Amino acid sequence: MLDYRxxxxxxxxxxxxxxxxxxxxxxxxxxxxxxxxxxVLLVAIWSFSLGFYYLSSDLETALIWAKFVYFFGSLIxxxxxxxxxxxxxxxxxxPWGKTIVxxxxxxxxxxxxxxxxxxxxxxxxxxxENDRIFVLGPFYWAFExxxxxxxxxxxxxxxxxxxxxxxRLHAQLSYILIGTLIGTILALSTNVVMPDFLxxxxxxxxxxxxxxxxxxxxxxxxxxxxxFDIRIIIRRTVVYSGLLIFALATYSIVVFIxxxxxxxxxxxxxxxxxxxxxxxxxxxxxxxxxxxxxxTQTTDKFLFKGxxxxxxxxxxxxQSLSSVLDLDExxxxxxxxxxxNMRLAHAATVVIRPxxxxxxxSKATAPEYxxxxxxxxxxxxxxxxxxxxxxxxxxxxxxxxxxxxxxELSQAISTYQGQSIETQILDRLNKFKIAVAIPLVVKDRVxxxxxxxxxxxxxxxxxxxxxxxxxxxTNTAGAIEKARLYEEDQLKSxxxxxxxxxxxxxxxxxxxxxxxILDEKLVKVDEKARDYLTRVYQSxxxxxxxxxxxxxxxxIEAGRIVIDRQPTQLERVVDQVVNDLLFLAKGRGVTIxxxxxxxxxxxxxxxxxxxxxxxxxxxxxxxxYNRAKGTIQITTTAMNKSIAIExxxxxxxxxxxxxxxxxxxxxxxxxxxxxxxxxxxxGLYISKKLIELMGGEITVTSVVGQGSKFTVIVPQTKEANKxxxxxxxxxxxxxxxxxxxx
Amino acid sequence: MLKILIIDDDLTLxxxxxxxxxxxxxxxxxxxxxxxxxxxxxxxKPDLILLDIMMPGLDGFAVLEKFRQLPQTRKTPxxxxxALIQETVRIKGxxxxxxxxxxxxxxxxxxxxxxxxxYLVLKPKSANGTLExx
Numbered sequence: 001m002l003d004y005r006x007x008x009x010x011x012x013x014x015x016x017x018x019x020x021x022x023x024x025x026x027x028x029x030x031x032x033x034x035x036x037x038x039x040v041l042l043v044a045i046w047s048f049s050l051g052f053y054y055l056s057s058d059l060e061t062a063l064i065w066a067k068f069v070y071f072f073g074s075l076i077x078x079x080x081x082x083x084x085x086x087x088x089x090x091x092x093x094x095p096w097g098k099t100i101v102x103x104x105x106x107x108x109x110x111x112x113x114x115x116x117x118x119x120x121x122x123x124x125x126x127x128x129e130n131d132r133i134f135v136l137g138p139f140y141w142a143f144e145x146x147x148x149x150x151x152x153x154x155x156x157x158x159x160x161x162x163x164x165x166x167x168r169l170h171a172q173l174s175y176i177l178i179g180t181l182i183g184t185i186l187a188l189s190t191n192v193v194m195p196d197f198l199x200x201x202x203x204x205x206x207x208x209x210x211x212x213x214x215x216x217x218x219x220x221x222x223x224x225x226x227x228f229d230i231r232i233i234i235r236r237t238v239v240y241s242g243l244l245i246f247a248l249a250t251y252s253i254v255v256f257i258x259x260x261x262x263x264x265x266x267x268x269x270x271x272x273x274x275x276x277x278x279x280x281x282x283x284x285x286x287x288x289x290x291x292x293x294x295x296t297q298t299t300d301k302f303l304f305k306g307x308x309x310x311x312x313x314x315x316x317x318x319q320s321l322s323s324v325l326d327l328d329e330x331x332x333x334x335x336x337x338x339x340x341n342m343r344l345a346h347a348a349t350v351v352i353r354p355x356x357x358x359x360x361x362s363k364a365t366a367p368e369y370x371x372x373x374x375x376x377x378x379x380x381x382x383x384x385x386x387x388x389x390x391x392x393x394x395x396x397x398x399x400x401x402x403x404x405x406x407x408e409l410s411q412a413i414s415t416y417q418g419q420s421i422e423t424q425i426l427d428r429l430n431k432f433k434i435a436v437a438i439p440l441v442v443k444d445r446v447x448x449x450x451x452x453x454x455x456x457x458x459x460x461x462x463x464x465x466x467x468x469x470x471x472x473x474t475n476t477a478g479a480i481e482k483a484r485l486y487e488e489d490q491l492k493s494x495x496x497x498x499x500x501x502x503x504x505x506x507x508x509x510x511x512x513x514x515x516x517i518l519d520e521k522l523v524k525v526d527e528k529a530r531d532y533l534t535r536v537y538q539s540x541x542x543x544x545x546x547x548x549x550x551x552x553x554x555x556i557e558a559g560r561i562v563i564d565r566q567p568t569q570l571e572r573v574v575d576q577v578v579n580d581l582l583f584l585a586k587g588r589g590v591t592i593x594x595x596x597x598x599x600x601x602x603x604x605x606x607x608x609x610x611x612x613x614x615x616x617x618x619x620x621x622x623x624x625y626n627r628a629k630g631t632i633q634i635t636t637t638a639m640n641k642s643i644a645i646e647x648x649x650x651x652x653x654x655x656x657x658x659x660x661x662x663x664x665x666x667x668x669x670x671x672x673x674x675x676x677x678x679x680x681x682x683g684l685y686i687s688k689k690l691i692e693l694m695g696g697e698i699t700v701t702s703v704v705g706q707g708s709k710f711t712v713i714v715p716q717t718k719e720a721n722k723x724x725x726x727x728x729x730x731x732x733x734x735x736x737x738x739x740x741x742x
Numbered sequence: 743m744l745k746i747l748i749i750d751d752d753l754t755l756x757x758x759x760x761x762x763x764x765x766x767x768x769x770x771x772x773x774x775x776x777x778x779x780x781x782x783x784x785x786x787k788p789d790l791i792l793l794d795i796m797m798p799g800l801d802g803f804a805v806l807e808k809f810r811q812l813p814q815t816r817k818t819p820x821x822x823x824x825a826l827i828q829e830t831v832r833i834k835g836x837x838x839x840x841x842x843x844x845x846x847x848x849x850x851x852x853x854x855x856x857x858x859x860x861y862l863v864l865k866p867k868s869a870n871g872t873l874e875x876x
Contacts, residue, residue: 501847504846505754505755505847506754507847508755508847509754509755511850512755512758512759512762512850512851513758515850516758516761516765519852522765544847548847548848564832609832
């Protein structure tokens with residue numbers, strides 16, 4: 001019979017089929033989506049079957065449809081179980097094995113349903129409500145067991161997964177778990193528990209409607225890109241339901257009282273009026289909040305014309321300040337923004353720096369701060385504002401550290417016959433036409449004062465205005481500090497570079513001329529003079545080495561080193577290093593043993609110049625810290641993706657403790673210092689950094705009294721890098737191009 | 743006698759190199775800025791050029807580019823000698839056609855001479871068909 005039950009169940013069936021199609025189309029390849037699609041489709045078919053059952057006019061067809069309902073109903077937990085096994089795996093392999101095994105009970109039930117009467121005997125009329133009921137057969141329990149046990153198993157699996165996961169997966173499982181629990185428990189109660197145990201089949205048609213919660217929750221969990229916090233959804237549902245119930249209850253009570261007092265019949269609870277009440281209550285509950293918002297906004301527009309939105313101002317300010325590193329620009333931006341949005345007359349900012357005491361000054365009389373910068377926006381006559389470190393305003397605010405409103409100050413003065421300092425400050429503020437002054441504080445230091453003129457409208461500054469100004473000033477303080485640090489950093493790098501170069505030129509001249517003087521082939525020198533000049537030369541070399549090392553360290557730390565990696569034949573690099581240091585080695589009586597490999601090494605991918613620098617450092621260390629007539633061994637080994645270069649010496653060796661500090665700046669071992677060997681303590685620090693920048697590493701092992709072994713590991717040239725040999729820009733990667741400036 | 747042209751505005755090291763190179767028996771020509779350098783190079787046709795990068799007016803790179811365009815200096819070995827230790831400088835020099843690159847503060851006069859000799863030996867046959875060697 002075409003009644004509300006059949007209509008509803010058909011409708012549900014349609015909706016659910018639609019959902020199934022959407023999910024399936026989203027990702028046909030993933031097994032989990034396919035399983036879910038089948039699961040949802042089964043729910044839809046079940047719903048349709050139920051619809052047909054209600055629709056059928058005779059008992060025979062009703063029986064057949066009933067059997068279908070049960071059969072498809074029993075397939076639902078099977079596929080949901082499969083889903084719970086698989087979630088959240090992304091594989092495309094369909095779990096045929098598991099499916100077949102799990103389907104066996106279903107097939108058994110199929111047989112029992114359709115070829116026997118053991119499950120459902122028949123349908124008969126239940127004349128009390130002009131309805132029909134099932135008469136269940138003796139094997140009905142088979143259905144209940146399959147159904148409930150599969151569900152129990154599924155709950156178990158999902159619950160366990162939920163307990164053991166975190167983050168997004170946990171959130172997804174929350175949706176699945178809650179949706180499943182609510183949906184299945186409700187649906188089970190109307191469709192299994194009530195009919196089977198309480199003999200009440202009247203609400204079976206509710207089944208599909210309740211399962212929609214279940215189905216949708218899972219769909220959302222697996223499809224949504226970013227999930228809502230499920231707690232928000234629960235809260236919203238509770239809030240709205242609560243509101244609804246409240247509205248309904250209030251309305252009903254009021255109507256009831258009215259009826260009792262004034263009405264003759266008390267007949268107020270007809271189903272029609274109930275429904276209208278319901279709709280009205282729903283409309284109020286849902287529409288109240290948006291309506292309130294809209295009304296507030298509209299009246300605000302009329303009453304508070306020209307008001308600014310603090311959120312917007314802060315957001316704009318934060319955005320513009322974040323990309324500005326220049327002090328002047330930062331101050332300008334901030335002041336323009338504030339003056340424009342809050343409609344002020346003008347603004348000014350004073351940036352102060354701690355005063356550096358000059359030798360001629362005495363600490364007692366010198367000011368604590370210097371004015372570094374004054375920036376003004378909107379002033380017709382900017383030169384009126386002159387401040388220096390001695391100004392009372394500076395002194396006042398560096399101690400007060402609080403916002404000052406000129407009007408309040410003047411009131412305080414007149415009320416309490418304020419002290420002279422407040423009067424002086426007020427005079428200054430009035431001179432500069434300042435209405436609000438806020439000190440800028442960073443980490444407990446005052447770095448400036450930002451001052452704002454009055455509002456163009458003449459209105460006073462309200463609490464919310466001052467709050468906003470305070471936030472603006474905090475942000476500005478941060479931006480100023482950032483600009484200052486950046487400036488300092490730039491200057492420092494430049495300073496060190498320039499200073500180093502200025503130092504290196506004369507030292508190069510000294511070394512150069514000395515080397516020429518000491519070259520017997522070129523210049524004739526007296527014995528004594530030669531002796532002294534040799535010592536001068538050694539000191540000059542030491543000085544220039546130190547300056548070069550300091551420059552290297554400064555550049556490394558500023559990130560200014562550019563590594564130019566090329567496929568390189570390491571044998572040639574070692575050849576050059578050995579060649580360069582032969583003289584030094586001979587002078588100390590140390591022999592360098594270069595175990596050149598017979599088979600050529602694979603090409604290393606390194607910056608040749610830097611590697612030479614590193615190897616010279618290691619080998620010269622090996623020479624310097626060696627014993628008389630000692631040796632240095634250099635070996636190279638090709639490994640899987642890298643090449644190892646080992647430099648071992650027969651020197652004094654190091655303890656584990658010393659090794660742990662070895663690569664630190666300025667570190668020298670005790671024995672090295674004791675042996676009065678010249679060294680800056682920077683060589684290994686620089687070497688380690690350079691090798692690391694090339695994608696390699698340095699390690700060291702040592703035995704005290706026997707010697708040390710330094711191992712440098714560098715990467716090999718991969719296929720991709722071999723193309724660098726041609727230098728063809730079309731073959732270069734973007735960062736290679738950057739280095740080559742193409 | 744082979745001619746070496748040194749282009750540098752800083753006299754300190756310039757003079758030192760000049761001294762040393764003369765001791766080897768080469769003739770030394772000097773220029774203190776890019777303009778002078780181009781004029782001398784075109785008239786005197788040096789066998790090797792030592793070029794400083796940091797100079798007022800026309801900087802070393804611009805001079806290098808010009809040298810590589812002029813027929814008289816297109817194939818001349820040009821060694822960039824500079825105080826700058828920056829890799830980008832070396833790479834750029836390479837791009838513009840410099841033969842080699844030396845850092846003033848790192849090279850001794852002896853090493854400079856060795857490098858010069860190395861590039862002079864590699865010099866191709868001169869216009870009159872004889873291979874000019876040291």
